[in-house]
Amino acid sequence: MANTGAASQLYDTMDRHHTEVEPEQGPLRFLLAVLRPLGSLKWTIILFAVSLVLVMAGTLSQESLNMEQVKQRYFTSWIAKLYIDDFIPQVFYKHEPFYFWLPFPGGALVGTLLLVNLLAAKITRFHARARGGRLAAGLAALAIGFALMLAVIITGGSSEGVQGEPPMSYPTLWKWVCGGLAAAWVGLLAVGVTADSPRRRNWSIAGVVVMGALLIGMLTGYMTLSDPGLRILWQLLKGTGVAMIMMLGCHLIFDKQGGNVLLHFGVALLMVGQFAYGDRQVEQKLQLAEGDVSNTLINTGKLELAFIDNSNPAETKVVGIPGSRLRAAHEWDSVISDPAVPFDVKVPAFYINSKLVDPNDLPADKPNLATTGQGLELAVEEARMQGGATGGINVASAYVELLSKDSGESLGTYLVTQFVNDGQSLFVTPAPDEFESVTVGDTTYEMGLRFQRIVKPYWVKLLDVRRNDYAGDTKAQSFSSVIRLVDPRNDENRKERIWMNNPLRYRGETFYQADHVPVPGGKERTGLQVVQNSGWLIPYLACSITGVGMLFHFLGSLNRYTSRHDRETHPKLFFPVAMSVAVAFVTLIVSMKLIPWSAVAMAMNPDRAKTTRDLYRAGEIPVQFGGRLMPLDAYARLTLKTLSSKESVPLTEAGQEMINRYAMEEVSPSAMEKYRDPGMREKRLPALQWLMEVSADSDEIYDLPMIRIDAAEVLAEVGIERRRKSKLYSLSELMPASARVREMATKANEKDSAQLSFKERKIIELASRLHLYDVVSISMQMPTPRQIPDELLRQMFASELAGREITDEFRQLASFEDLRRRMELIAEIPSPGLIPQQGQAELPRPERERWLPLSNAYFESIKDRLRDPEAVDPTAGFMTMVKAYQDNDPLAFNQAIDQHDELIRPRMAEDETGWKLTLERWMEATWPSGTAMILYLIVLVLALAHLLSGVGALRASAWAMLIGILVVHTFAIVARIVITERPPVINLYSSAVFIGWAAVLYGVVIEYLGRRGIGNLLAAAAGSMTLMIALRGLSGDDTMPVLEAVLDTQFWLGTHVITVTLGYSATFASGLLGIIYLVQSWAGAEQQTRKEVYRMMYGVTCFGILFSFIGTVLGGLWADDSWGRFWGWDPKENGALLIVIWNALMLHARWDKMVGPRGFAMLAIGGNIVTAWSWFGTNQLGFGLHSYGFTSGTMMWLGLFVASQIALIVLGAVLPTSKPPQTEGPGWENKRI
Template sequence: MRPRLPALAFGAAALWLALAFLPPRTKGFDLAAFGRLPVLHEGRLKPIDTVVRSSLLFLRGKQSVYDGRRRLGPVEWALEAAARPEKADELPAFVIDDPDVLGLLDLERKGRYYSFRQLEPSLAAVAAQAERAESIEPARRSRYQAAVLALHARLDLYRRLRNTLQPAGAADFPAEIALLEKDAPAVARALHEHRHGGRDAKTLQRIMPILERSQLLAEDALFQALPPRVDGGWASVGEGLLQAFESGRTHPGALAYARILKAYRDGDAPRFNEVVARWRAELPAQAAAAAAREAAVSRYDPFGKGMALYLAALLLACASWLFWPEALSRAGTALMGAAFAAHTGGLLARMLVHGRPPVTNLYSSAVFVGWTAVLLGLLFDLRPRKAAGADGARGAATAVASAVGFATLIIAHHLSAGGDTMEMMSAVLDSNFWLTTHVVTITMGYGGCFLAGALAHVFILRGALGFPLDEESGRALERMTYGALCFALFFSFVGTVLGGIWADQSWGRFWGWDPKENGALLIVLWISLILHARATRTAGARGVMALAVLGSALTAFSWFGVNMLGVGLHSYGFMDKAFAWLAAFILSQLAVAALALRLPPSPSRP
């Protein structure tokens, strides 16, 4: 049984990953088909699924909401908001953590989640407080002011979502559009005459309600759901209706979406599925195919599956330190390999969908840092047994690489709550060549630094807790840490130099002592210090490990900390809530490094 454990672990993981490719069974409303419909949002074509998934994450911090009986996914929640707002308003879709904001809303704390109906009486008060907070510089805002602004942004997004495909509360919008279609020629003539001094007041009075509702839809639209007809770009449903007042014809997509929502509101699943399929057939084939690919990636959730497998690999590797060292360490490596396959698949899928290199923003950097660390961990684990060391060292490499992979994907998950993770690039970053060279290489350096620091954690913590590695495993772990540091130095140095060349081309100077540039330089200098201390025997095993742990703290500050400074040319990803987590991480690294002073010196090194 034990010799077959690695194969069984890998086989079970591979089967689980393969079964997830099976399409979901459609019972009733084909929500997946609706979620695959392409729309234009924030300058990028994407499926409705992506828009509403990121919207629910922004509102609630989760990808589902409980209606008292079952959990609704993002697409179903969005349909409720558009077609049955009276029900959606009762769902606890808003996360509120700040006690002072609850006081403003006159609500008692009952969990973290609240419904729009509970917040509705205080909308004016929230808007007034948000207006005051908006006038204050971000760095000077209090916790309460930042929380009020966040709530106001969530409320505004929800309002826009409800008024994108049809006006909130519309009982029979297809009938209204049909009436507009019937009167469209007269409407166009009346408006033309009105602009030229005509007096067809009767027609204008009749069309004024639908004109106002169409303008509301055009102004509040969260996304543009209607493809170009002959020329021009994508349009919102409101803009598609307003075309009737110019040309005498509405966009056919406006009526299609109205019929979809009417069928959903009426509980008519066959009609819903029929209209969705018919409308998808009329969409541009390339846009529909691209949206379907992105929706499939979201449904498969490769990074979520990778997180689960990394956690399982970590547990098996830790268990190998207690019993069955060879079987469990190898089983952990097998699971880490399966997790890495899912991780790699997710990276490749994002590159295919986005048409960009793997790192374009903070979210993708977190994904790629973990991928790099796990790749190194696998290389360490898959070396010949004599080179890799004892099973204790093998288990350590699996444990720390899986831990880094899991942690970075958790970080990425929380970063995704800020919105679309494949947003349009700012002009200075819109270069696939430099994103492939400078950004990717510097991020690989981060991955090497974190893996080296994580390996050092095992060495220090096991020794401090009275469970030191045996001499062979300790030496193997030191060699792995040294290898990770060399890897990190190479990519950090090359990435920093390439960054200077990019800066010279973009801003006209190679080096400007920008905070991000300083952070990259500090990483290179710090790793160089560690390697020189090791080579000159100024630091022994415990000294190298302590310095590697401190390198993790320095890397975290360079990666995230400079974004929180709010200054410099690299502050693309400011995050209000991340400072406490970053500070806690840095303090924990200082504490672990201090523990190294309690370890006995290595018998072969100072």
């Protein structure tokens, strides 16, 4: 039993880095005495707690405030006004706002104190361990690293030419990257071969395998980086090189504490960089139509009352009064007098946001303030200020009274408003801005309220702007602008292309692609954001320095642990027979569930094609929808799930003929009872067969309950009295009220979303479901002309039919024209495309036309055959398949599948004919994630049984099963990567799958190290819960969608998103271990067992802060690369920051011994709340860049989860620890297993 605690000693070693320094005698003694309290970890923890409150308040207040106001209230102020109402957003609870506030430390004050605390702590707690030559070498390395760091920062912000490009070509840089990775692989191989420690050898071999696979992918071209990715990698490589040199110096001087010193230096650098540059950066906009030339940028952060003197044709003079002065003059009823301004100015009214009204409509108690100018024809009223939740813009207006500087006499009160003076920049209108003309002496000035203009020494001409949408969808895949930049002073004349995530850096300014707007006349307009930030490289350096410091710190601890661990002896802890049985069981389940046996049987016995429909192959037919190709079965599931919230519908009320087609036989009256009253197992119509019924336009489809209605108010509105348990209703039941529902939804959509009632939201939901069915049915059915009533014809063709009779020929022509318009419309809106257009196969992907819906393609084929009787109908195969389904003819059905494939295959491009569709069809049919979830639940039972019984074979079996399930889980993730051609996390669904995978991996490794069953419990619980969340709560939409233009970057998806998600997973894993610790303490576990779980918690938290910090900073770098701001205080960014702060608070509280094991466990459970908020809560706010995925169900489950975690924390604080039993017996606490 000498090695009882060996498995968790890894986490002990991580705790030994805060060495107190005794004050030396001499002049430094007084300084150290002053700095010691300033560097107290208690101050650190308090400041972290205050930061949590500030970040949360700043996040929630974005519902009603714009970003600049949020920053001024909370983040850049020294003393903040903490409004209690900010913590109760209207999206969570509708209420009347109240304005009670408390003084609170602001972001500027907290940041300054944290920096002082950090510096004081490092000065008093760390000291040089090196002497002589070692110390000199360390200081030299630090000096070199520091000099290189300054050089990187200065050159990045210089005003000479283009910055950010590597000094070599991108292909050369990629070769160097591959060479560096190959050298690292060789080094790992050498370590593995020469290592005398089995543990170190095993870890080296694992690293060799992983790095070798990565290297093979890079060398074969499957895993590569585009030029924009390599540009970012170059910046990170520069930072990593600086960090490695500084790490060498820190290690030479501080020895084991070197990593800790370096990581805190990186944090300090990031803080100083944001203080020095973060809020001083200037954001400007440049809006150009194709062919336009400009040298004037718009500073949207500053408003001004501009006086423009155009008297000299060669030069325009502009004098501006800042908007802040206008507002202050209005609030204080003062006069603005400035020598540069030709008038004195009073401001009777100033509105941050306003709306235009007719002067005649003004109330009697609020007369028109304008006495001259355009204010006599227009008037404004104050409007509710726009914030994050509304997504609108503020349009400022003011009434200004001009006074003569000589006599003080009033020259009139004018209305100045951005509606008129700044319409081009705000609303992208082609009409020129209009200004008031005012004259002083011989000079006439144009006066207007507008954003500040900044004149540059260079000119920009827009040569071309492009927006590429995904085929068959309105979602933009990319925006790009081609510009010519001419700088006469520096003799520059360069043509550059700018697109999302690929800015142009020129002379200290960075040009980012912001938006694209089509304008009347066929031209297109681009919006470029131009940011001046000379410290843009500081976050890159800080990320690299902190990451290297953390890695060396934690890897050093890991190395010391493994060295000590290998010196100890271990009893045999594996049970080969039990593990073999477990592996065999997993293999059996996987074989049963993950092999599509229907397809195998059809392939092995061709005669089955005569008697059985090959629905597996039918489901593999390609469909273009949502901007991508997907199997027909996937489209059917997605559509039916949107209509009914399920992937199948019950047949209990289906018609006789539909049931016959489902069963492929004539169902007898006695057998029909199994369908009508099935008992526990009701018969359900799968999505693919439902789509066949829709395509056939069978009579029974209209009587099949399939449209979900949850709200009783909506049922009453549509006149349905019978409420079904399934909450599904048929088209025939809804048809009488369909027009009224759509009309109500149209009116509701005109309202502000925040003002919608529950009933209105549900009416909109029902109308959208009815519209979806219309789109599907029109797209998938044979197009048929409608008979238009004569009354409607006379309205539609009044002039043509004036004084004429309506003939049958005219009715036919009108019906055909109506059909033509419907077919054009269905081809323009998002609808399922089944037929590739002719002549597209050789074109590059962005230039291809979308696939046509079946009905549209059939209509076009009719026109083609009228022109050429020999023309082939590309819809013949699918139409035959639908008819064969309706006729219950399996042979004709299966032959039609082959016919459809032969007709469309020649029209498809090479990249559309791969095996991705086959793989996705397999995933839809076999459900590997669901299989993994069920197996995790089985392992969870085994893990609990082991902990209660102490039977070692159960622990070994559970661990072996976890390895097998992890393989299945991994394969599911790899399959998604192959299908989407993206990294593993691209939306909330995939994040849940990946978080579960990472947590399982943590658990498997912990169990391998500790072998006490705790890792099994952690892995099984995390895997089953996260997959349940993914499959039950996040699979309502397409789980493998195409991405918005700003997300279309492999580099950031593969770095920022992955590391942040690993941070989520580690924090959740720590929280689960915290729950286990509390349960152990209540159950009377032995102290040594609880101590091991405590150390596991601590170790996982260390990895949590590593991944969370690096991922969060990488997210800031992504934002900088997309919009020019490293930190924008977006809710999702703030959520990630909360996780970093919470993990830091936990670790510092432990190091300062402010909390013991139980307190640390309670904090870890609190980390579950913080992570859940960052993961789901921020998406539910309705504002910010990540305001997607809102559902009331998500909010309910999030609230229940938070309540459960709070309950556990309260119980942890209240319930006492039970004493261990006096005698040993079965159970996790009393046996070494």
